Amino acid sequence: MIDKLKNIAVFASLSDDxxxxxxxxxxxxxxxxxxxIIRADKIxxxxxxxxxxxxxxxxxxxxxxxxFWFGQSGNVLFSxxxxxxxxxxxxxxxxxxxxxxxxxxxxxxxSLYDQxxxxxxxxxxxxxxxxxxxxxxxxxxxxxxxxERYQExxxxxxxxxxxxxxxxxxxxxxxxxxxxxxxxxxxx
Amino acid sequence: MIDKLKNIAVFASLSDDxxxxxxxxxxxxxxxxxxxIIRADKIxxxxxxxxxxxxxxxxxxxxxxxxFWFGQSGNVLFSxxxxxxxxxxxxxxxxxxxxxxxxxxxxxxxSLYDQxxxxxxxxxxxxxxxxxxxxxxxxxxxxxxxxERYQExxxxxxxxxxxxxxxxxxxxxxxxxxxxxxxxxxxx
DNA sequence: GGCAACATTTTACAAATGTTAAAAAATGAG
DNA sequence: CTCATTTTTTAACATTTGTAAAATGTTGCC
Numbered sequence: 469m470i471d472k473l474k475n476i477a478v479f480a481s482l483s484d485d486x487x488x489x490x491x492x493x494x495x496x497x498x499x500x501x502x503x504x505i506i507r508a509d510k511i512x513x514x515x516x517x518x519x520x521x522x523x524x525x526x527x528x529x530x531x532x533x534x535x536f537w538f539g540q541s542g543n544v545l546f547s548x549x550x551x552x553x554x555x556x557x558x559x560x561x562x563x564x565x566x567x568x569x570x571x572x573x574x575x576x577x578x579s580l581y582d583q584x585x586x587x588x589x590x591x592x593x594x595x596x597x598x599x600x601x602x603x604x605x606x607x608x609x610x611x612x613x614x615x616e617r618y619q620e621x622x623x624x625x626x627x628x629x630x631x632x633x634x635x636x637x638x639x640x641x642x643x644x645x646x647x648x649x650x651x652x653x654x655x656x
Numbered sequence: 657m658i659d660k661l662k663n664i665a666v667f668a669s670l671s672d673d674x675x676x677x678x679x680x681x682x683x684x685x686x687x688x689x690x691x692x693i694i695r696a697d698k699i700x701x702x703x704x705x706x707x708x709x710x711x712x713x714x715x716x717x718x719x720x721x722x723x724f725w726f727g728q729s730g731n732v733l734f735s736x737x738x739x740x741x742x743x744x745x746x747x748x749x750x751x752x753x754x755x756x757x758x759x760x761x762x763x764x765x766x767s768l769y770d771q772x773x774x775x776x777x778x779x780x781x782x783x784x785x786x787x788x789x790x791x792x793x794x795x796x797x798x799x800x801x802x803x804e805r806y807q808e809x810x811x812x813x814x815x816x817x818x819x820x821x822x823x824x825x826x827x828x829x830x831x832x833x834x835x836x837x838x839x840x841x842x843x844x
Numbered sequence: 845g846g847c848a849a850c851a852t853t854t855t856a857c858a859a860a861t862g863t864t865a866a867a868a869a870a871t872g873a874g
Numbered sequence: 875c876t877c878a879t880t881t882t883t884t885a886a887c888a889t890t891t892g893t894a895a896a897a898t899g900t901t902g903c904c
Contacts, residue, residue: 527795527798527799529798529799534795534798534799536791536794536795536798548787548788548791549788551784552784552785552787552788553788558795581777581780582773582777583773585770585771585773585776588773588776588777588780589769589770589776589779589780591777591780592769592776592777592779592780592783595780595783595784595787596739596740596783597740598787599736599740599783599786599787599790600736600737600740600741602787602790602791602794603724603736603790605794606724606790606793606794606797607715607722607724607746609794609797609830610715610717610722610724610827610830611715611717611722613890614890614891633850633851633852634851634852635851635852639798642797642798643891643892644891644892644893645851645852645853646852646853646854646891646892646893646894647890647891647892648852649852649853649854650853650854650891652852652853653853653854801860802860802861821880821881821882822881822882823881823882831861831862832861832862832863833881833882833883834861834862834863834864834882834883834884835860835861835862836882837882837883837884838861838883838884840882840883841883841884
């Protein structure tokens with residue numbers, strides 16, 4: 469089990485001791501493409517790590533869904549508001565492919581944070597990495613046009629372009645699908 | 657010193673023991689309005705807490721500055737990329753008023769993270785709170801028009817509206833100053 | 845294969861925001 | 875207080891992006 473965890477990106481920095489602690493609380497689960505694993509307006513009691521598959525987080529609007537996050541193999545996957553504030557979340561998380569996940573109760577994770585220094589710092593780094601990635605996206609929206617953001621998305625996430633519907637990528641980039649189509653038509 | 661720290665929002669949750677540990681490494685400093693306390697492209701070796709004053713973080717573009725963050729009394733203030741990745745940052749931080757700050761070496765802070773469980777979890781929560789606030793802003797950009805974002809900014813940050821130049825608020829909201837002026841003219 | 849459901853592109857038009865420049869208002873130093 | 879500087883507003887026009895609807899393309903199931 470520990471060797472298996474070591475191969476997953478988010479666990480790579482942890483000592484065997486910490487991995488053993490975590491492994492005691494981890495369950496493997498599988499879900500099919502299309503499963504909504506986390507639902508808005510519910511307190512989600514688990515923290516997941518995506519072992520295999522692709523996921524998206526989205527919010528529902530009146531006549532649109534906005535995808536604001538993609539997860540790939542090795543990424544963590546949780547309801548921000550449940551995890552951080554113990555409140556119902558605003559986001560849904562959908563699996564876009566048949567996936568395998570590691571599941572960990574938040575209550576167990578929080579106990580580990582309060583008992584285990586290395587795991588507490590691991591949790592800190594997870595939040596910090598998400599933070600810097602999110603802030604970069606916010607800044608990119610200000611400095612770069614939609615076309616440039618699309619080009620960079622292709623460069624940085626070649627897997628996602630192949631495997632994710634364009635309508636999801638459009639809202640992730642902050643434009644409508646029509647605009648994304650126009651951008652794509654320009655670079656043909 | 658410890659009692660003084662307790663009055664600052666970001667320290668409120670810490671035990672006396674943790675506050676004593678932190679206090680050993682904290683220096684008080686003052687700076688005048690207009691001081692750029694953190695500069696892009698440098699590794700910033702300190703972590704600051706704003707005791708009194710207002711600050712903004714901005715990036716320089718070709719013919720514009722984009723403000724993407726405001727700090728008020730009790731907020732922490734650091735170069736994301738220095739703090740998180742030990743690399744030169746992309747942001748400048750400017751004090752918009754005469755300010756008093758608490759200064760802490762990152763190297764000291766990281767030592768505390770590696771030695772002190774409560775402080776490690778305190779650092780985790782700081783990152784998590786920034787993360788959730790940043791993500792909310794990214795989502796708000798998708799669902800709300802500029803006028804609505806302005807209204808909410810007024811409601812949530814009445815102090816900032818009074819004390820910060822509108823040109824900074826415009827870029828924070830993701831519009832030009834001309835557009836913000838038009839929005840303001842509408843609600844008169 | 846053929847059909848139904850869904851995804852993507854295209855078109856025409858509308859709305860929002862950006863750009864540039866100039867005027868008006870506010871601020872701050874001496 | 876006055877002048878110079880900076881900030882904010884206003885105006886005219888250009889550009890980008892959005893909306894709605896139709897056309898085309900793709901996928902998967904029976």
